[in-house]
Amino acid sequence: xGIQPNESLLASNAGKDLKIGIVRARWNSSVVDPLVDGCVQxxxxxxxxxxxxxxxxVPGSFELPLAAKCIIEQNNLDAVICVGxxxxxxxxxxxxxxxxxxxxxxxxxxxxxxxxxxxxxxxLSMKQALARAGISAGTESDVKSSSLPHNHGLDWGNxxxxxxxxxxxATYIKLDE
Amino acid sequence: xGIQPNESLLASNAGKDLKIGIVRARWNSSVVDPLVDGCVQxxxxxxxxxxxxxxxxVPGSFELPLAAKCIIEQNNLDAVICVGxxxxxxxxxxxxxxxxxxxxxxxxxxxxxxxxxxxxxxxLSMKQALARAGISAGTESDVKSSSLPHNHGLDWGNxxxxxxxxxxxATYIKLDE
Amino acid sequence: xGIQPNESLLASNAGKDLKIGIVRARWNSSVVDPLVDGCVQxxxxxxxxxxxxxxxxVPGSFELPLAAKCIIEQNNLDAVICVGxxxxxxxxxxxxxxxxxxxxxxxxxxxxxxxxxxxxxxxLSMKQALARAGISAGTESDVKSSSLPHNHGLDWGNxxxxxxxxxxxATYIKLDE
Amino acid sequence: xGIQPNESLLASNAGKDLKIGIVRARWNSSVVDPLVDGCVQxxxxxxxxxxxxxxxxVPGSFELPLAAKCIIEQNNLDAVICVGxxxxxxxxxxxxxxxxxxxxxxxxxxxxxxxxxxxxxxxLSMKQALARAGISAGTESDVKSSSLPHNHGLDWGNxxxxxxxxxxxATYIKLDE
Amino acid sequence: xGIQPNESLLASNAGKDLKIGIVRARWNSSVVDPLVDGCVQxxxxxxxxxxxxxxxxVPGSFELPLAAKCIIEQNNLDAVICVGxxxxxxxxxxxxxxxxxxxxxxxxxxxxxxxxxxxxxxxLSMKQALARAGISAGTESDVKSSSLPHNHGLDWGNxxxxxxxxxxxATYIKLDE
Numbered sequence: 001x002g003i004q005p006n007e008s009l010l011a012s013n014a015g016k017d018l019k020i021g022i023v024r025a026r027w028n029s030s031v032v033d034p035l036v037d038g039c040v041q042x043x044x045x046x047x048x049x050x051x052x053x054x055x056x057x058v059p060g061s062f063e064l065p066l067a068a069k070c071i072i073e074q075n076n077l078d079a080v081i082c083v084g085x086x087x088x089x090x091x092x093x094x095x096x097x098x099x100x101x102x103x104x105x106x107x108x109x110x111x112x113x114x115x116x117x118x119x120x121x122x123x124l125s126m127k128q129a130l131a132r133a134g135i136s137a138g139t140e141s142d143v144k145s146s147s148l149p150h151n152h153g154l155d156w157g158n159x160x161x162x163x164x165x166x167x168x169x170a171t172y173i174k175l176d177e
Numbered sequence: 178x179g180i181q182p183n184e185s186l187l188a189s190n191a192g193k194d195l196k197i198g199i200v201r202a203r204w205n206s207s208v209v210d211p212l213v214d215g216c217v218q219x220x221x222x223x224x225x226x227x228x229x230x231x232x233x234x235v236p237g238s239f240e241l242p243l244a245a246k247c248i249i250e251q252n253n254l255d256a257v258i259c260v261g262x263x264x265x266x267x268x269x270x271x272x273x274x275x276x277x278x279x280x281x282x283x284x285x286x287x288x289x290x291x292x293x294x295x296x297x298x299x300x301l302s303m304k305q306a307l308a309r310a311g312i313s314a315g316t317e318s319d320v321k322s323s324s325l326p327h328n329h330g331l332d333w334g335n336x337x338x339x340x341x342x343x344x345x346x347a348t349y350i351k352l353d354e
Numbered sequence: 355x356g357i358q359p360n361e362s363l364l365a366s367n368a369g370k371d372l373k374i375g376i377v378r379a380r381w382n383s384s385v386v387d388p389l390v391d392g393c394v395q396x397x398x399x400x401x402x403x404x405x406x407x408x409x410x411x412v413p414g415s416f417e418l419p420l421a422a423k424c425i426i427e428q429n430n431l432d433a434v435i436c437v438g439x440x441x442x443x444x445x446x447x448x449x450x451x452x453x454x455x456x457x458x459x460x461x462x463x464x465x466x467x468x469x470x471x472x473x474x475x476x477x478l479s480m481k482q483a484l485a486r487a488g489i490s491a492g493t494e495s496d497v498k499s500s501s502l503p504h505n506h507g508l509d510w511g512n513x514x515x516x517x518x519x520x521x522x523x524a525t526y527i528k529l530d531e
Numbered sequence: 532x533g534i535q536p537n538e539s540l541l542a543s544n545a546g547k548d549l550k551i552g553i554v555r556a557r558w559n560s561s562v563v564d565p566l567v568d569g570c571v572q573x574x575x576x577x578x579x580x581x582x583x584x585x586x587x588x589v590p591g592s593f594e595l596p597l598a599a600k601c602i603i604e605q606n607n608l609d610a611v612i613c614v615g616x617x618x619x620x621x622x623x624x625x626x627x628x629x630x631x632x633x634x635x636x637x638x639x640x641x642x643x644x645x646x647x648x649x650x651x652x653x654x655l656s657m658k659q660a661l662a663r664a665g666i667s668a669g670t671e672s673d674v675k676s677s678s679l680p681h682n683h684g685l686d687w688g689n690x691x692x693x694x695x696x697x698x699x700x701a702t703y704i705k706l707d708e
Numbered sequence: 709x710g711i712q713p714n715e716s717l718l719a720s721n722a723g724k725d726l727k728i729g730i731v732r733a734r735w736n737s738s739v740v741d742p743l744v745d746g747c748v749q750x751x752x753x754x755x756x757x758x759x760x761x762x763x764x765x766v767p768g769s770f771e772l773p774l775a776a777k778c779i780i781e782q783n784n785l786d787a788v789i790c791v792g793x794x795x796x797x798x799x800x801x802x803x804x805x806x807x808x809x810x811x812x813x814x815x816x817x818x819x820x821x822x823x824x825x826x827x828x829x830x831x832l833s834m835k836q837a838l839a840r841a842g843i844s845a846g847t848e849s850d851v852k853s854s855s856l857p858h859n860h861g862l863d864w865g866n867x868x869x870x871x872x873x874x875x876x877x878a879t880y881i882k883l884d885e
Contacts, residue, residue, distance in 0.1 A: 027180050092265075095299075110773060110819075115771070121799065123799045159767040235516070267478070273453065276456065299374075308364070413693055417643060420698065446619075446629065457634065597823055601875045622836050622840075623830040624829070628826070
């Protein structure tokens with residue numbers, strides 16, 4: 001479920017000494033909180049110290065890119081995970097926010113050279129969002145097998161460590177070919 | 178209704194000495210005016226002085242990003258709220274304006290490092306817009322409970338203060354975990 | 355009809371000494387020409403001298419942003435109005451041009467700090483375009499009252515003057531609150 | 532058919548001494564080749580020397596913006612025409628390529644100050660593309676009159692010369708008003 | 709099938725001494741792996757040494773642009789190919805990721821001047837993706853002739869070499885006209 005973390009990373013306590021930021025949006029905290037828990041779980045499993053994780057809370061997802069840029073500069077971080085949940089409503093707010101936030105997160109990463117992980121769910125229903133936070137089985141079609149839903153936050157923690165190693169230490173992981 | 182402001186902010190008179198800009202569009206003033214009132218109400222509740230709020234009026238929402246950039250530079254502001262209301266019409270004007278404005282507001286925030294709050298409603302009808310300005314109950318589906326509609330301007334004022342504290346004073350608010 | 359110009363602007367001969375550019379696209383000149391006439395009418399009503407208006411014609415709307423950037427730099431202008439008319443055709447040309455042009459006009463304004471007014475109609479039919487140029491009543495639904503259609507160029511001229519005053523002279527117009 | 536070139540340009544041998552680049556994509560060469568021929572025809576009609584036209588071929592339309600940027604810098608060109616043809620397929624490739632390419636071409640023009648002409652067809656069928664290259668009558672609805680289809684490349688050559696004159700020599704062409 | 713590589717490139721062992729990066733996403737490796745194999749096959753056919761190919765694996769397609777930027781700077785590469793596969797799911801994740809990634813890849817190429825090849829499939833089904841990786845015949849409409857499906861990775865390797873020659877050595881390939 002989800003994408004498997006790189007095995008050599010897991011073996012090597014790769015996240016040791018990395019400084020990671022997590023910016024979370026306060027909206028839809030029933031989804032965002034378990035996603036952040038998932039991020040922290042995978043970060044610490046990979047060796048990141050709890051004291052090396054900087055937490056920031058912002059009101060909504062639109063604020064994620066600026067906060068990411070800000071804490072990168074203030075704290076000399078190796079990667080930031082932006083966690084938010086956007087759910088389609090009656091107006092077009094969802095579409096324009098989702099677009100601006102996804103482009104904004106990409107921009108902050110490219111401007112700074114520091115990985116900014118896209119941990120924003122863009123869902124058509126709360127049920128879809130809950131399933132991706134690992135706390136509800138959702139509909140049958142949401143979870144194609146009979147297994148429990150996967151907390152996407154686990155992937156984002158792994159991604160933050162892996163990308164920090166690539167950008168900071170030029171540790172490229174070659175596959176056998 | 179809306180997202181609750183951060184409680185430690187409310188307790189600490191957090192907005193004291195912050196300089197905040199509000200840029201409003203003149204189009205759809207029946208919606209925009211109460212939204213601006215909501216912004217001012219939450220700003221002053223958080224301790225921002227009326228004399229520290231700079232008001233600028235522009236013709237339409239397309240002008241919001243440039244005006245925000247301009248008053249940030251001219252007045253050394255700590256945050257700006259852009260307030261406008263776009264409503265779907267017969268042509269594609271709504272779509273292209275909404276897209277350019279949302280990306281433009283994101284850009285000005287990231288270029289300047291000063292929070293620029295997205296207070297632009299992108300609605301499919303005036304009824305949707307009025308409900309989000311707190312002055313009409315809208316349809317039953319607009320307001321899912323039987324309660325009165327929520328003025329989104331209240332959220333934007335809170336957001337401006339909170340983001341100013343994060344970007345300016347590095348005051349991160351950690352949640353218990 | 356349209357948005358009313360700011361009354362204090364009208365009273366004060368506010369456009370005096372402002373240098374304004376108008377870039378027009380040659381495509382759909384039956385719509386673009388009256389729109390430009392509307393711009394000139396409102397500019398001169400506000401005190402802008404005919405000799406202070408720089409006119410440039412470009413082939414199509416895609417060329418508007420670059421021409422705006424160019425004449426701002428060459429002529430030290432206080433604002434530019436980009437006037438064009440895009441109408442949905444059989445291919446996807448309309449969508450990609452409209453998107454690139456609206457984002458491009460926003461960019462030139464934010465890059466330069468000089469207001470670049472979005473005077474581009476993005477219509478699904480020629481009838482929609484004509485109605486917005488003030489030269490055809492269009493369908494009943496185009497003009498919801500029985501009144502004559504409104505020439506949007508009039509708004510754009512007013513917008514150019516108002517934004518020039520905001521960005522150049524920091525003349526903010528506060529509303530009574 | 533198409534937009535008429537500016538008459539004073541035609542009279543004045545305006546393209547003399549201008550250095551123009553043409554970047555073409557190799558995909559859909561049955562459409563792209565006649566479009567490039569149309570560009571060359573209008574360029575030379577306006578006085579551009581064949582030896583002042585730099586031709587570059589790239590594999591696909593995604594490569595057009597970078598090649599345009601590159602040859603502008605390497606050859607000190609006065610304008611570049613990007614010629615490609617994108618046709619809707621079964622996946623979403625068409626949509627994302629079209630969007631990135633149209634925004635990329637706009638960006639290169641605004642970054643460099645040198646006109647980069649958008650000569651990319653974004654069509655829903657090969658029939659639509661052929662009709663716009665002037666080599667097939669297409670469906671009746673493609674060509675609304677009974678006349679032969681118009682080669683859009685002719686317009687792009689004219690546009691390149693006109694925009695080069697505006698940006699390089701500040702030769703603005705005023706219409707009678 | 710696919711676009712034919714430039715014949716003069718094939719004849720001249722054109723890729724000799726070029727340093728090429730391949731960034732691949734780990735998601736959908738059953739599609740991504742054969743695509744990367746295709747890239748390597750065409751690169752080596754054109755004379756690129758295996759030891760001059762830098763391989764980097766990132767978790768998902770969102771990470772491709774930053775990794776491309778990073779390895780260009782760290783390794784002084786002549787071109788990078790970004791290989792990923794995005795498939796439409798139940799939420800809007802596909803749309804926002806596809807948009808951010810395609811714009812991000814374009815940006816990194818234009819920022820750096822180094823070709824960054826768009827090797828990202830944006831498909832509505834896994835069947836569509838497999839067909840484009842050359843390992844499944846897909847539906848009849850996917851492969852219009854009765855021939856085997858084409859591995860798009862072959863094209864991307866050719867494109868990387870051709871664009872490296874254009875941007876690095878100004879080797880423009882003129883067609884006979």
